[in-house]
Amino acid sequence: MIEVSDIYKSFGENEVLKGISANFEPGKISLIIGGSGSGKSTLLKCMVGLHHPDSGKVIYNGTEFTRLSFEDRIPIRKEIGMLFQNSALFDSMTVEQNIIFSLEMFTDMSKSEKIDRANFCLERVDLAGTNALYPSELSGGMKKRVGIARAITMTPKYLFCDEPNSGLDPQTSILIDELIQELTDEFNTTTVVVTHDMSSVMGIGDYILFLYQGKKNWEGSNKEIAHTDIKELNEFVFASPFMKVAKKSF
Amino acid sequence: MFFTDFGKYLLLIKSVFKKPEKWRIYWKEIFLSMDNIGVGSLSxxxxxxxxxxxxxxxQIAFQLVSDLIPSSIIGQIxxxxxxxxxxxxxxxLVLAGKVGSSISSQIGSMRVSEQIDALEIMGINAPGYLILPKIIAGITMVPLLVIVSIFLAIFxxxxxxxxxxxxxxxxxxxxxxGDFNGYTVTVAMVKAFVFGFVITSISAYQGFYVRGGSLEVGLASTKSVVVSCITILACDYIITALML
Known part of the structure; x- marks a missing residue:
């Protein structure tokens, strides 16, 4: 369980987050949605500790993460897996080295155990046999899947995904969503996804947090989203002609 | 502006020297950096x-035209x-251009492609993992290169x-x-040690705090060379004034 309480964050004069509070529950996929500049990625980065909020709290299972020093955060960080927007794979390392990197740093597993774990993670994302490839040899969708494999190496309790579908074709995008859903169910992770993708919203959004101009504008499930009368939310979710037609069937 | 940058630089250096998560992984990076800085710059x-x-x-021979001065003095000078x-x-100065720009652009590229964020998310001290091996390689390999350089310049x-x-x-x-004073070698080694630290740490600092994209990585790389060269010359003067 992750609790976010009254988070404020500014960059110079630009106030990006204005008092965001929300709860993210285990075993569910929580989506943070909103237009460009609404503060989605900033909120995610405040949650994982890449940004320091000006005020407010981020609490992981009762432990206030925002008050901890870098060293004290390490036990929680080991329970966090993150998929970055551009995958952020270490390009000087092979796929296998990327996946076992955190195991090498933080565990005393033998080489064969680490390779077994890498193979398990790669099989889990349907990329068995790609161990020796370098990130430059992978397609965009494969990089995302390796990013997911790396994120689940340490069997995380918390999985964060920053725009996992960006730059992917619709079919690959659905595959990534299905994978996130399966991993959330399998490991009972608290999964938080920042996305613009409406098919993700309608497909995997157990809980949706809609940000508008740095404030929480709406929260609910994907079943409720079609029946709200919040103007900003409707304009965002049902902006495309396809979604306007689809709305009538909800 | 200078004091803000200098303060950030000192804070970065402080985090570089935190205890490594696992020395075995760091040693691997240290030897890679030594190969890159030392062997890669040797030719x-x-x-x-x-x-x-x-x-x-x-040029010394051209200026020493007096018959009263023995020509052996040319070798001594x-x-x-x-x-x-x-x-x-x-x-x-050569290494500031070759190695410094490489370190700055390597770390800068990792910053803009979120690889440094990925390290931090994993709980790894990114400044330590990325910069410490380069500094250790710098302060060990630059003195060795200077020794080679001295022999080859004399040859x-x-x-x-x-x-x-x-x-x-x-x-x-x-x-x-004739008339060899071993203390001059000590001065040279002190200079080389300091220059090795300056080149690697300043370049790493410029790369580590890059914001933006590939254009900014290029600018950081250029800035790292300029700042390193000026700092080398300033340190050169200070060490010479203090030791001679």
Whole structure:
């Protein structure tokens, strides 16, 4: 369980987050949605500790993460897996080295155990046999899947995904969503996804947090989203002609 | 602006020297950096040092035209100039361009592609993992390169003097073997150690705090070379003033 309480964050004069509070529950996929500049990625980065909020709290299972020093955060960080927007794979390392990197740093597993774990993670994302490839040899969708494999190496309790579908074709995008859903169910992770993708919203959004101009504008499930009368939310979710037609069937 | 940057630099250096998560992984990175900085720069340093030694000999001979001054003094001046100033400083300035820009753009690219964020999310001390091996490689390999440079500059002087006829090999060897003060080598090694730290730490700092995209990575790389060169010259003056 992750609790976010009254988070404020500014960059110079630009106030990006204005008092965001929300709860993210285990075993569910929580989506943070909103237009460009609404503060989605900033909120995610405040949650994982890449940004320091000006005020407010981020609490992981009762432990206030925002008050901890870098060293004290390490036990929680080991329970966090993150998929970055551009995958952020270490390009000087092979796929296998990327996946076992955190195991090498933080565990005393033998080489064969680490390779077994890498193979398990790669099989889990349907990329068995790609161990020796370098990130430059992978397609965009494969990089995302390796990013997911790396994120689940340490069997995380918390999985964060920053725009996992960006730059992917619709079919690959659905595959990534299905994978996130399966991993959330399998490991009972608290999964938080920042996305613009409406098919993700309608497909995997157990809980949706809609940000508008740095404030929480709406929260609910994907079943409720079609029946709200919040103007900003409707304009965002049902902006495309396809979604306007689809709305009538909800 | 200067004090803000300097403060950030000191804070970064402080986090670089935190206890590593696992030394075994760091050693691997240290040896890779040593190979990159040391072996990777050896041929460039060798060529530059040999030619500078040769040119120095000819220029000293050109200026010492008096019959009252023995030509063996040419070797002695070339030796002391190479040890005290030319080899440490020229090697450092060359490495600031070659190694410094490479470190800055490597770390800068990792920053803009979120690889540094990924390290931090994993709970790894990113400044320590990325910068400490480079600093250790810098402070060990730059002195070794300077030693090579000193020998080659002196040899270059011998060859240049012999080929041009500026000084005979016998006179030159008499000059380089006479009145040798070992303290000059100590000064050169102190300079090399400091320059190795300056080149790697300043370049890493410029790369680590890049914001933006590939354009900013390029600008950071250029800035790292400029700032490193100025700092090297300033440190050169301070060390010389303090030690001589």
């Amino acid at each position: 460039l340093v060798a060529i530059i040092s040999t030619f500078i030694g040769a040119v120095m000999t000819m 070339n030796r002391d100039s190479s040890i005290l100033e030319l080899s440490p400083t020229i090697t450092a 270059g002087g011998l060859a240049g003097g012999a080929i041009s006829g500026a000084v005979t090999p016998a006179d030159y060897i008499m000059g380089i073997t």
